Amino acid sequence: MLDPAPPRRGRSLMIQGTSSDVGKSLLVAGLCRAYARRGLKVAPFKAQNMSNNAAVTVDSDLEDSPDGPAPRGEIGRAQALQARASGLPASIHMNPVLLKPQALVGSQVVLRGRALGNWPARHYHNLKPMLLPAIMDSYRRVASEADLVLVEGAGSGTEVYLRHCDITNMKLAEVADLPVVLLTDNDRGGAIAAVVGSWLLHDETERARIRGYIVNKFRGYFSLYEPGCDVMTEKTGWPLIGVVRWFDTADHLPAEDALALARPARSEGGSLVVAVPQISRMANFDDLDPLSSEPGVDLRWVRPGRPIPADADVVLLPGSKTTRAALDTLVAEGWDIDILAHHRRGGRVVGICAGFQMLGRVVRDPDGIEGPPGETRGLGLLDITTTIGGDKRLIEIDADDSVSGTRVTGYEMHMGRTEGKGLERPWFRLDSRPEGAMSPDGRVMGGYLHGIFGADGFRRHWIAEVGGAASERRYEAEVDAALDALADQLEQDLDLDALLALAT
Known part of the structure; x- marks a missing residue:
């Protein structure tokens, strides 16, 4: 009631x-x-x-x-x-x-x-x-x-x-x-x-x-x-x-759904190549907007039917609503082979949320929450296993990261419990709480935090860590500036007084 x-x-x-x-x-x-x-x-x-x-x-x-x-x-x-x-x-x-x-x-x-x-x-x-x-x-x-x-x-x-x-x-x-x-x-x-x-x-x-x-x-x-x-x-x-x-600055604002992936990345031609496989049921892919805004980053969405580019410096696995189905997509497209070859050549691999789960040894879904019950082998790049289930974790994050020495902001939004020795080497340590995992050589990293690249200090640290050159852009300020520019344009294109008078 x-x-x-x-x-x-x-x-x-x-x-x-x-x-x-x-x-x-x-x-x-x-x-x-x-x-x-x-x-x-x-x-x-x-x-x-x-x-x-x-x-x-x-x-x-x-x-x-x-x-x-x-x-x-x-x-x-x-x-x-x-x-x-x-x-x-x-x-x-x-x-x-x-x-x-x-x-x-x-x-x-x-x-x-x-x-x-x-x-x-x-x-x-x-x-x-x-x-x-x-x-x-x-x-x-x-x-x-x-x-x-x-x-x-x-x-x-x-x-x-x-x-x-x-x-x-x-x-x-x-x-x-x-x-x-x-x-x-x-x-x-x-x-x-x-x-x-x-x-x-x-x-x-x-x-x-x-x-x-x-x-x-x-x-x-x-x-x-x-x-x-x-x-x-x-x-x-x-x-x-x-x-x-036509509002030219629309691509400075977070996108609502996958229709926006047809638009080109804003940072094509940057020296740091970040390849992102377009996996099944991608979720919260606006995590990557701050990276695509960096002039020194060439963020490439890899569509089905295309190999992961051999010149990639980083392969980044984004979030997905269905982790096991996303792993099936990696195998069907041959991207799992590309990622493992990329890693053997010395490349870096990053996973966010479901991407983090895919980096582990296995993902289990015993209750069929995301699809038919069962388990799927992961990429095995991190010593972790994930079981889908339990209550969804929904929490905003605003904390100091003692690993990078920067402020990290973002949020967690996931179901599942991740375990394993890989967690003993966390990607973040937020106010002393460990989060995520890294491989012993530091070339594979993953965690559950969405939105982390929107934190300017952390984004600059991460880009430098993987061998790129970051700008001094202030991402969140640019989002607000884009909203102001959109409002300015609507003031010119529409009679806002007349439009308001229609409201009842």
Whole structure:
């Protein structure tokens, strides 16, 4: 039984898309920063997100115990960035339902920061209507503390075959009585068909709820495109609210999902080559954004069908939602052979979270949490073994590392227990607590900490340790500067006063 949520305080406005990847998350982040700079308390909200890029929240749905604080919750990375743009800490209520895709078993369903278990898609669609009360409770909690709530839809709001179980687009707009602005993407082409097609697929009540449309990712001369907007307005009756130009600095902001991996690395041509195999169900790959921002680092994503480059200085194994399936990918692609050959030649190998588990001798999943029960042989580069199970560890880290002599910030987000003699030689020692493992020669290292390369001091130390040259860039400051630049652009491209007036 949910405790009654406090009464709604602020106004709300919903941004729905004509499809996935039209830029909803980035637009909401920019609007959060723009309105926050105007003195409003702005909060983001997305009922359901699907992403393996997640962030730890400051709150939890569990009570602290005499033995210590309760584990924190988790939400999608996009909502955490939007919260940062608003100047607010990330909360489980900003993204009450998070789906984390897993191989073979569908998705892990996270409700208000806590995992409910793994659900195949056909069963999850039956579960969704039962989640709506918790979603509305979270929405009301967010709205009770904000002047303005910017609500992001998911994918397209016109997926008619999903209307019976919709909890994040028009159904949510109806239940919460939200005005809607439609966002379309000009860069991919077909914006006119997308907007007019949305009008055709919505019923009259839904059409009336949409207050207008925004064209996103525009490049070129608007005078040439304006007749197209006239067609959209004539066919739908919806007014054009604005045209948002292509935002060149988007790649300075953490990405939400694997669609972003198609964009080129920012640091191609650097002298330190870091190769990253694109393994199965990658998770929290934005760990590597700070490295790709370094001009002296050439970060190369190795896609399936391609060998790990022989000139790599470092092979870095990222996180994955399914460690054993990721190991299967390494074998299927022949990357396991490439990695072991790289190590024999004197190269370095690094693993983060699931990547750390893969460096060990074996990964066991006796209860079938990530897939069929069983065990899979690891790369054997560290003397550790991992058993998947137990409660998920969710904790933020801000501590001194006595090994590197730097401040380390980040978070842990994993299931599983790692044991073995390799842990006697930790990668970190955070305020005297050992974390991770290193090989005796120091060329193989791994640990559970996400986000460590965002700490400028540690990143510089690590790059120097593996033979590269680090810059004096301040990564987190650059993220905030990018959010400010995005807000500046939206101030120019949109009438923010008129947009705010649409909120109710």
